[in-house]
Structure formats: C-alpha cells, structure tokens
Amino acid sequence: MTDMTAGQAAARVKSVQDAYLEMTRRKRAYGAVMLIVFVALMVSGFRVADGRNAGGFWDGIGNIFQFPGEVLSEAGQKIANLPGLMWKFLPSLIETVNIAAASTLLGALGAGMISLLATRGLAKWPGLIGLFRRIMDILRAVPEIVIALVLIFILGGGPVPAMIAIAIHTMGALGKLFSEVNENASLKPVEGLQSVGATWGQRMWLGVIPQVAPNYLSYALLRFEINIRASAILGFVGSGGIGYDLKNAFSWGQGRYDEVAAIFLLLFGTIVLFDQMSSHFRNTLIGED
C-alpha cells in the first residue's frame, strides 16, 4: 500500500470521480423524473378541476374583483352604518370566540389525559398505549364538519354542536402533540414520587404536568387560533356564531353587502388579533426569539 505509484493513485481518483459523477447523474435523473411527474400531476389536476368547476378558471379570473368591488362600493356608500353593524354583530362574534375557547379548553383537557395514557413510561396501563394512540388518530381524522352536521341534526342548531365537534378534533390533534412533549419529560420526578407511594394521578399531576405545562399551553394557544377559524366556518354550515350571520347576510345578496363587509372586517380583525396575541404569548412561554 505504501508504495502505491502515481499511476495507481490517479486510477483510484478517476474511479472515485466516475462513481461520484455517476451518482450525481442518477440523482439528477431521479429529480428530473419526479419533477416531470409533479408538473404533469399539477397540470392535469388543474385541467380536471377546471373542467369540473361550474365556471372555468379563465372566465372567472376576470371577474375576481367584481364581488369584492360590489361589497366595497356598497359598504362605501353606507359607511356610516358600519360601526353600528359591527356593534350589532359583536354578540355573535363573542359566541364564535367562545365556541373556540371552550372547545380548545375541553379538547386540551381531554388531550392531556389521553396523551399521558398513550406515552410510553407514563401510561397507567402500558398494554393499552396502542389503543389510545389509535383513538387519537381517529379523533384527529374526523373532520369537524362531519360531527357538527350529525350533532346539528340531533341537538338542533346553536353553539353546542360546533363546540363538541371542534373539541373532539382538538383532542386528537393536541393529543398527538402533547404525547410528543411527554416523551421528552424527565422521569426522575415521577420515580421520586412513586418511591414515596404517590398514586398515578398524583405522579402525573405533580411530576409530569409542571414539566410539560408551558409546551402544552403553547400548543393549545396555537390550536385556539386554528379553532377560531374553524368555529367561524362551522357557523356557516348552521351552527351559530358569526358564520351564521355571514351566511344570512350573504344569501340576502345585494342590499345587505354592508353587513357582509362589517362581518368580514370583524372576522378579519379577530383572527389577526388572536394570531398576534397567541404568537406573543407562545414566544414568552417557550422563550423563543
């Protein structure tokens, strides 16, 4: 080995170089194929969606500002009404926010429970970890609208169906994030508590929760933000809150566009406000930035 000649060394370099170039070429070919498949998917998907839409994309793109224009011009004419209308819709807005807050709280409480039961090392019944994980997957998969519609049929309209629907989805979504947080919790306090004879509930409440609470809270705030949007949308399909008012004003059409504008503004303002608030609190909680 030591007396490797210059020629041998050059050959080695050459073979390494060739292998490297070969690999690069192959990688590039894969990349090109993936890109072509992706572009083909996008283009054909676009054409299918365009074909199945009631109005075509190219016909509609010219009218895209027509409706906002109508709303704005009518709102502009009746600009004096706007503050009054916003005041009028404030109770519905509060209901929407309440739906989001209550469902986030309920969901987070449930998620805390189920995530502790689904975390290795912390679970009360280690044999059932898989079961609880499955339950979380199913809760997470159910779109809110499915539960909301079924509950509206049984319970009648109002905020409760939306609250339950969002809470169920929140429980699944947060449960997954919470259990990831739990995995990183130190087991030492838990073992310490166990050594003095603490029950499972005491071990979790005193040993785990203080460790994970800031992260729980941060995720719950993020979820609250998402849930405000969800509760506005569910209102639109018949479950109370500002979404329901929006639907009414909207289906009335021309003549009520000042109401539509007022609700748009309220909704936009609320979403931005809670976005900013939650990101501010999250930053102070987990000490980022």
Place this chain on the structure above:
Amino acid sequence: MSMMTDITPPHFDATAFFRRKRRLAFAAPAVILAYFAYIFFAFDIMGLAERARLDNARILVADSYSYKTHVTRDNRSGALSIAVEGENKGTWPDGTHPDWVEIQSPDRTLVSLKHGQDVLIDGNRLLYDVPDYGLIEAEVSRSGGIALSLPTDTIPDWISASNARVDITTDAGRVTLTRARTEVMRYHFGWELFWFTLDSPFYGKSLGELATLALSSEHVVEGKSNLAAMAHDVWNNRMWQHKDVIWAIFETILMAFLGTMGAGIAALPLAFAAARNFSPIMAVRAAMRRVFDLLRGVDALIWTLVLARAFGPGPMTGALAILLTDTGTFGKLFSEALENVDKKQIEGVQSTGASPLQRYRFGVIPQITPVLLSQLLYYLESNTRSATIIGAITGGGIGLLLTQAMITQKDWEEVSYYIILILIMVMLMDTLSGWLRRKLITSDDSGH
C-alpha cells in the same frame, strides 16, 4: 455579611416562588371552572335537553345499519309495488318480488314480517295479527276514510289512528294506511343494493356465484365480459351512486393537492422577498409580510365565498381558496426557514465562482428543502380535511354530498357511508404524507 446577602435572596425567592405556584395551582382550575360555568349559561346547556331530538338520533343509528322495504298497494288502482326505501330506483321489477311477500291472487298479498308475524292485504282490507295483542283489522273506503277495529277498547301507544291515517309500529315492522295507499314496511339488516340494483342481472347472487360467473365465458350481458358487466353495474349503481361518490372523493383530494402545491410554488419566491438575509430593501420585506398576514387573516371561509362568486361552485374554487390562505401560511414559514439558512454553505458555493442563481440552487435550496417538503406534506393532509369543509360551503367534492344527504334527512345509510369514506380518505392521506415525508427527508427523523 456579604455572604448572608448572597444566600438570603434565593431562599426568599424560593418561598415567594412556591407561594405563587401554590396560588396558581388553585387559581388556574378555578378560572377554568368559572369559564365553563359561564359557557354553561351562555350556550344554554339546560335548554339543550329540551331541544335535543333523541328520536332523530334513533333514526340515524337505526338507518345507518338497516333498511326497510315498502310493500305498497295503491288504494285507487289496486296496483301493488315493492320498493326498497320506497324509492323509485329501488323498485322491484314487475312480476318479481322478495320471498317474504306472497302474492296469493291479483289483489290479495301476504307479507311476512319478522318474528313470524304476517300482514294480509286483501283488497281494501288489511289484517294484522299481533302476538299478545290480537287481530287488527282495517278497511279503507274512499268515502268513509279508514275504519279500524281493534281487539281492545283503548288504542295502545304504538298505534296512532285517525280517520285519514293509521300508523302501526311493532318490533316486526310498520304499517301505514291512508286513503291513497296501504303500506307495509319490513326492516332488514345491512346496506341495501350496495353492489347491484334490482335491475342488474347480478342482483341477489352470492359471492361464489359471482366468482363463477366472472370466470365463465358465457355472457350474461350481450357483448360484454361478465367482469366488465359487473363493474359497470356497480359503478353505475343508481341507489348509491358509486361513480359520483368516488369522483367527489377525488375532487376533494384534488382541491387539497392543487391548493397545497400551488401555494408552495407561489410562496417560495415571495418568501425570498420577505427574508431578511435575501431581501435587502426593508420596505419590500415589510410589504411582503403584510401580504402574508392578509392572506392568512382573511381565512379560507371568506376566500371561498369571494372566489365562489367569480368561479362558481366546484373544485377549482376550493383549490384556489386553499391556495390563497396557504400562500400566506407558507410564505411566513418559508421566510422563517430562509432566515435560518447557514451562510457557510452559500459562501462555499460562492468561493467556487458560482453565479447568483447557482448559489441559490446549490447553497440555499438543499438547506430548506427538508423544511419545505415536510411542511407541504403536513399541510396536504390537513387540507384534505379543510377541502371537505370548503366543499360543503362552495359546493364540490364529498363535503357537498355529505351536506346534501344530511339535508334530505332520510338517506342516513348514505351519510354513514360518506362518513366512513371521509375517514378512510383522511387516514390514507395521513399515511401517504407520513410515508412520503420519511421517504423524501431521510435526514429528518422527527418526520415533522
């Protein structure tokens, strides 16, 4: 002395800290409890018990696993028809009938319900012998309405009777009489006509028979192989409309895919303009950020409504609504990722004499690809759910079918079918996006 002051403050702090913690431990649950108490009254939970319609729940549950077949006699013409759920598309063809209906003479039909109970429709008369109760006899006449004779003097609560309408509900089935028609309903377990409708030659065949037919060369339908004919009959099933349902699922996934990927493509260049280390002009950065905030803040609901006016209902509208909202989200996420890019790699590429474009291609893109892809795939899954909701608002995809089936309030078996399909769809997308994430981003073990 100085040592004392060094030691005391931490000790002091600790007591205060504990006191604060203890206060918090009681205050937080108390606040939550108070809030729930407020919600209890604000949402009128007490009134809910009155408003709740548990009979609706019962219908929903019963309908989702069983169906009823109506045996109907038109009391004006005397014609008899047998139809699943009383629907036109579920009608038994003339001359055929299920084996629990016995047509004894042109205007005399015996219907066997469950538990060995029989109902006899004899012209305008109906005879129903209910065990432990006795013989119920009803006669419809055009002038006098319905004459009902019961074995007891009082009418039990499972019979509702008036001159114009009589309803008898037992655990074996249901009987309804009006002047226009006499109807006997029998309940069966399962989803009716899920594969083949009654007009299909394959209806009522067992799995074994179907398999034999599929393999045999004898053609049931002229000019078509049996397998193709079967597939055609299932695909065009009028009762369950498998074709429309599968298309709707596809539309929903399409909305999510086009929206998410389109947003990714649109957001990437915008994110460069909003990132501190790539965009030197502060005004541009600030403007870009406001655009992202606006796109996100307006929310998919409002975008859907605005776009539906321009493009009409359909998957394109939904895809564009997702695209706009997520361009805001991705713009924010991507620009944050770009700001965290390691400078050394770019400098390394630059030192080899790379052009600015090559610097981006080899210095920046490889660094942000994992973040980008994992976000895109994560949102693809969550947007499948959003697309279901958006479809319900704008009118496209499985969301529309679900709301329509709900509004008619009668095809609950279809509602449960759609719900199951939606669950399968979301879980498949979840699995797919997780699998792709692991496949494409091998370095990122967290899969997130």
